[in-house]
Amino acid sequence: xxxxxxxxxxxxxxxxxxxxxxxxxxxxxxxxxxxxxxxxxxxxxxxxxxxxxxxxxxxxxxxxxxxxxxxxxxxxxxxxxxxxxxxxxxxxxxxxxxxxxxxxxxxxxxxxxxxxxxxxxxxxxxxxxxxxxxxxxxxxxxxxxxxxxxxxxxxxxxxxxxxxxxxxxxxxxxxxxxxxxxxxxxxxxxxxxxxxxxxxxxxxxxxxxxxxxxxxxxxxxxxxxxxxxxxxxxxxxxxxxxxxxxxxxxxxxxxxxxxxxxxxxxxxxxxxxxxxxxxxxxxxxxxxxxxxxxxxxxxxxxxxxxxxxxxxxxxxxxxxxxxxxxxxxxxxxxxxxxxxxxxxxxxxxxxxxxxxxxxxxxxxxxxxxxxxxxxxxxxxxxxxxxxxxxxxxxxxxxxxxxxxxxxxxxxxxxxxxxxxxxxxxxxxxxxxxxxxxxxxxxxxxxxxxxxxxxxxxxxxxxxxxxxxxxxxxxx
Amino acid sequence: xxxxxxxxxxxxxxxxxxxxxxxxxxxxxxxxxxxxxxxxxxxxxxxxxxxxxxxxxxxxxxxxxxxxxxxxxxxxxxxxxxxxxxxxxxxxxxxxxxxxxxxxxxxxxxxxxxxxxxxxxxxxxxxxxxxxxxxxxxxxxxxxxxxxxxxxxxxxxxxxxxxxxxxxxxxxxxxxxxxxxxxxxxxxxxxxxxxxxxxxxxxxxxxxxxxxxxxxxxxxxxxxx
Numbered sequence: 001x002x003x004x005x006x007x008x009x010x011x012x013x014x015x016x017x018x019x020x021x022x023x024x025x026x027x028x029x030x031x032x033x034x035x036x037x038x039x040x041x042x043x044x045x046x047x048x049x050x051x052x053x054x055x056x057x058x059x060x061x062x063x064x065x066x067x068x069x070x071x072x073x074x075x076x077x078x079x080x081x082x083x084x085x086x087x088x089x090x091x092x093x094x095x096x097x098x099x100x101x102x103x104x105x106x107x108x109x110x111x112x113x114x115x116x117x118x119x120x121x122x123x124x125x126x127x128x129x130x131x132x133x134x135x136x137x138x139x140x141x142x143x144x145x146x147x148x149x150x151x152x153x154x155x156x157x158x159x160x161x162x163x164x165x166x167x168x169x170x171x172x173x174x175x176x177x178x179x180x181x182x183x184x185x186x187x188x189x190x191x192x193x194x195x196x197x198x199x200x201x202x203x204x205x206x207x208x209x210x211x212x213x214x215x216x217x218x219x220x221x222x223x224x225x226x227x228x229x230x231x232x233x234x235x236x237x238x239x240x241x242x243x244x245x246x247x248x249x250x251x252x253x254x255x256x257x258x259x260x261x262x263x264x265x266x267x268x269x270x271x272x273x274x275x276x277x278x279x280x281x282x283x284x285x286x287x288x289x290x291x292x293x294x295x296x297x298x299x300x301x302x303x304x305x306x307x308x309x310x311x312x313x314x315x316x317x318x319x320x321x322x323x324x325x326x327x328x329x330x331x332x333x334x335x336x337x338x339x340x341x342x343x344x345x346x347x348x349x350x351x352x353x354x355x356x357x358x359x360x361x362x363x364x365x366x367x368x369x370x371x372x373x374x375x376x377x378x379x380x381x382x383x384x385x386x387x388x389x390x391x392x393x394x395x396x397x398x399x400x401x402x403x404x405x406x407x408x409x410x411x412x413x414x415x416x417x418x419x420x421x422x423x424x425x426x427x428x429x430x431x432x433x434x435x436x437x438x439x440x441x442x443x444x445x446x447x448x449x450x451x452x453x454x455x456x457x458x459x460x461x462x463x464x465x466x467x468x469x470x471x472x473x474x475x
Numbered sequence: 476x477x478x479x480x481x482x483x484x485x486x487x488x489x490x491x492x493x494x495x496x497x498x499x500x501x502x503x504x505x506x507x508x509x510x511x512x513x514x515x516x517x518x519x520x521x522x523x524x525x526x527x528x529x530x531x532x533x534x535x536x537x538x539x540x541x542x543x544x545x546x547x548x549x550x551x552x553x554x555x556x557x558x559x560x561x562x563x564x565x566x567x568x569x570x571x572x573x574x575x576x577x578x579x580x581x582x583x584x585x586x587x588x589x590x591x592x593x594x595x596x597x598x599x600x601x602x603x604x605x606x607x608x609x610x611x612x613x614x615x616x617x618x619x620x621x622x623x624x625x626x627x628x629x630x631x632x633x634x635x636x637x638x639x640x641x642x643x644x645x646x647x648x649x650x651x652x653x654x655x656x657x658x659x660x661x662x663x664x665x666x667x668x669x670x671x672x673x674x675x676x677x678x679x680x681x682x683x684x685x686x687x688x689x690x691x692x693x694x695x696x697x698x699x700x
Binding site: 309312313316317320321323324327328330331334335337338341342344345350353354356357358360361363364367368369370371373374375376377378379380381383384385386387388389392406407408409410411412413414415443464465466467468 | 491506518527552556597651652662664
């Protein structure tokens with residue numbers, strides 16, 4: 001997709017099509033003359049309409065005519081960033097506040113400083129330009145001033161970078177003279193040419209113009225003399241009448257050797273302003289359209305700068321915000337789940353069912369507990385030895401027929417059973433005690449002595465019954 | 476006072492880092508971490524509620540089977556408490572014990588019935604159950620049954636009987652074999668010489684006997700009856 005630049009001039013409009021960039025390529029050019037009498041805006045509108053119908057450009061870069069714009073080139077100390085912005089604002093502030101203004105960085109050098117080109121136009125002019133382009137149907141992307149274009153063009157010509165020289169750039173009926181000292185912009189002036197090119201009067205006007213510049217230069221008291229004059233936009237034959245006068249001022253004169261990628265057959269010198277408009281550096285450029293729309297250059301810079309500075313904190317904040325939102329959503333989801341569970345639990349119908357079921361369950365648990373108690377009781381009671389007929393018979397049998405057994409007491413808690421074994425004959429007491437132990441009924445057998453009375457021996461015995469589970473009698 | 480100063484690129488970077496750190500700190504300290512703590516609380520609450528819900532669901536869903544189980548439990552309980560008595564009033568206990576003495580031709584001369592005491596009787600002290608875990612189990616039992624009433628009660632009856640020694644042995648043997656709900660806790664036999672109605676000297680035994688009558692039922696329910 002090609003770029004289009006349109007230069008509005010007092011006598012014509014110049015249009016060029018090509019590829020914009022640091023080294024632009026011009027593929028097509030067209031000059032549409034306009035009637036110098038009458039409303040120039042109407043004339044430009046007609047010319048643009050013709051161009052639109054012929055080429056139908058989508059977006060164009062527009063350069064205002066010198067007569068409806070202003071340009072001021074200033075050399076400022078080297079600066080960048082906010083400092084540069086502030087210096088540029090100060091320079092533009094000197095032009096007054098009624099104008100829509102912007103600036104371009106033409107050249108920046110740490111030692112020599114910055115060449116700043118401030119351009120501006122009245123708001124009414126911009127309004128009219130916008131209206132006419134809107135009516136024609138051309139979208140204006142960029143609005144600049146001629147001086148920026150010229151300086152951009154000359155900035156591309158490396159062979160003239162370090163000379164102290166005067167460059168004359170001819171337009172239809174005017175000439176723009178720019179004075180460079182050692183490659184640095186120093187002064188410029190624009191003059192109308194009243195004489196016809198090639199005439200003696202034309203030569204006189206040119207010489208007078210150069211003389212004026214020399215007079216200005218002499219006031220600077222510079223040690224570096226002006227040695228050369230270059231011209232462009234005027235044929236060698238037409239300019240020849242000026243050469244003698246220029247030589248008389250000890251100046252050499254040469255046509256500007258402009259080498260650009262210029263495809264059309266026309267003379268490249270006549271299209272230098274178009275080439276300048278096509279040059280797109282990566283540095284700050286004038287765009288009155290953008291400034292006038294309310295997006296002031298300084299404001300844009302400040303906004304961009306502020307946005308750049310705030311980027312990392314903003315990203316951090318964004319990440320934190322995302323984390324916070326995630327946690328909040330997470331919590332919300334959990335709360336929602338809890339709410340659902342609580343709703344289920346507190347549902348009257350569920351509660352009613354649960355109360356009923358819980359009562360049934362409690363009854364079941366109660367029955368379990370009761371049964372356990374009963375079983376435990378049975379189990380515990382089964383551990384006690386029962387003093388039944390069989391046990392008594394067994395105890396009696398141990399003594400044999402010669403012995404009478406009299407059970408006295410029994411305590412199931414301690415298991416202690418006391419009884420008297422009465423015998424009329426002297427017996428083998430240790431053997432009897434052993435036999436009692438061997439019955440398996442007792443865990444301990446305590447013999448505490450005997451007494452003899454009325455021809456009978458009475459043994460005092462105290463035994464502790466074994467529990468049923470440890471070998472005692474079956475219950 | 477207007478402060479006009481230029482910031483160096485290093486200062487700007489430092490300010491950016493500081494801003495990032497401050498944003499991170501304040502967002503994390505006052506918003507994100509509290510949010511995460513709240514989340515942990517919510518998760519814990521949700522877990523508790525989920526368990527409660529599952530318990531409720533299980534209780535509701537198992538209602539029918541629990542009801543069937545109760546029927547079985549009641550049958551089992553009925554079988555288990557065979558041999559034990561239902562809650563009895565003192566006159567009923569008197570009737571039971573005195574009737575038992577009279578059944579064996581013994582003369583009851585003294586009867587004392589104590590108030591029933593709730594609780595599972597302890598195992599015999601020399602038994603394995605007692606050695607191993609009778610105390611523990613009874614403790615556990617009492618713990619586990621805390622929410623429920625005590626169902627097994629012991630009524631201690633002290634009775635003094637007069638009669639022949641053989642009759643007393645028959646009584647003790649009968650209790651041991653045929654009355655699982657009655658336990659002879661202790662007895663003390665003493666012989667004595669008495670004069671009967673025909674002024675003849677007779678030898679008789681006095682037996683002071685302490686019996687335990689085990690009843691089943693909830694005491695609190697019968698207190699008011």
